[in-house]
Amino acid sequence: MTSALLPTPADQLAVAADLLALLADTTTEPRPDPQLEALTLAVAADLPVLLWGEPGIGKTAALTQLAEELELPLTTVIASVHEPSDFAGLPVVGDDPATQGVPMAPPDWAVRLVRAGRGLLFLDELSTAPPAVQAALLRLVLERRVGALELPPGVRIVAAANPRSSAADGWELSAPLANRFVHLRWAHDHEVVVRGLGGTWPRATLPRLDPERLAEAVDLARRAVTGLLAVRPALVHRLPGNDTQRGGAWPSPRSWEATVRLIAFATAAGSSRDVLSLLVRGTVGDGPGLELLAALDRMDLPDPEDLLADPAGAELPGRGDLRQAALDGVVAAVRARPDRARWDAAWALLVRALETGAPDLVVVPATTLASLRREDWDVPPAIERLAGVVNLSQRADRAVAGRR
Structure with a gap:
């Protein structure tokens, strides 16, 4: 009688299923x-993305959540366990190969993506795929073709890889394959992990592109990239010298074209500099990417002549390095066309910079400006406002005495 009341194995499995459902309820x-945000923006820009990170830090979980948020069916393909023919297609001999040729039959996952018309294709463990498989993946990533099928525009491609140091039997990515991806370093955030294990994870959302800024965004992106490459032609194509660097982000006409697209999307979405930095450096590499970011900063600087025309109402950049560059530009403008009114206006602008930012940023431009004083120019009262930062009156007098 007692044994009849004991739960059966099926009952226990049902309870276990309820417990698993509660654990999965996040x-x-x-x-x-x-x-x-960088990942979502690159996906929106329809560029293949490669996530680099140590095993177990949530790359697959992030892709799963992204697919759910974008309402895209997720198709996962473990690249390392496939043969080259799984991506190039298997030859199928028809009735008359001499006239009809031999078509390449695509795998079932590609057929499902084409039928759905949309989806997120996740190529996992890319760095453990042998070179022959990587070669077969070239056509998939670049031309979006698998066998005789062409993936529809609604399909986005994201891959994941572990660094060779932590990948089992890992391979360096071939340079042609690596150059087709936006490389994003994926690292875990302690607070995100703790909160996520508590049941709440960050939400991946599509960037909100401002329709009013589209033309401006495209113009800015094109001017920034072409402006940099015009003065740095060596950056147009620079193949790294070792296999490890070739397997990452490096500059080529292809990756610069992707960079133009990413800058345009980031600008239209109003993304932060941190996000833009991840995208740019992940496409053309750290060195060229940082040069491009510096060029973008210079494009955002206010015109020195506008600042001199209205120093009292001037809007100076908030970031310290940009503010320093703006003040240096003003001093350079006065040096190029010196007169008393412009010299006085520059001092007034330095006073405004002192009142609205870090005092040390005005020392170098103030010292240079003092050296530009002509013998018949009186020291303006504005200099007294800066006396606590640097003894500018004495420096100005010494500069005049040195010319006599």
């Missing part, structure tokens, strides 16, 4: 996450 919340 929610999401808006949370600033530059790497997740």
Whole structure:
């Protein structure tokens, strides 16, 4: 009688299923996450993305959540366990190969993607795929073709890889394959992990592109990239010298074209500099990417002549390095066309910079400006406002005495 009341194995499995359902019941919340925003932006721009990170830090989980948020069916393909023919297609001999040829039959996952017309294709463990498989993946990533099928425009491609140091039997990515991806370093955030294990993960959302800024965004992106390459032609194509660097981001006409697209999307979405930096450096590499970011900063600087025309109402950049560059530009403008009114206006601008920012930023431009004083120019009262930073009156007098 007692044994009849004991739960059966089926009952216990049902309870276990209920417990698993509770553990899987999580929610999401808006949370600033530059790497997740960079991933979402690159996916929106329809560029293949490659996530680099150690095993077990949530690359697959991030892709699963992204697919759910974008309402795209997720198709996962483990690249390392496939043969080259799984991506190039298997030859199928028809009735008359001499006249009809031999078509290449695509795998079932490609057929499902074409039938759905949309989806997120996740190529996992890319760095453990042998060179022959990587070669077969070239056509898939670049031309979006698998066998005789062409993936529809609604399909996005994201891959994941572990660094060779932590990948089992890992291979360096071939340079042609690596140059087709936006490379994003994926790292775990302690607070995100702790909150996620508590049941709340950050939410991946599509960037909100401002329709009013589209033309401006495209113009800015094109001017920034072409402006840099015009003065740095060596950056147009620079193949790294070793296999490890060739397997990452490096500059080529292809990756610069992708960079133009990413800058345009980031600008139209109003993305932060951190997000833009991840995208640009992940496409053309750290060195060229940082040069491009510096060029973009210079494009955002206010015109020195506008600042001199209205020093009292001048809007100086908030970031310290940009503010320093703007003040240096003003001093350079006065040096190029010196007169008393412009010299006085520059001093007034330095006073405004002192009142609205870090005092040390005015020392170098103030010292240079003092050296530009002509013998018949009186020291303006504005200099007294800067006396606590640097003894400018004495420096100006010494500069005049040195010319006599």
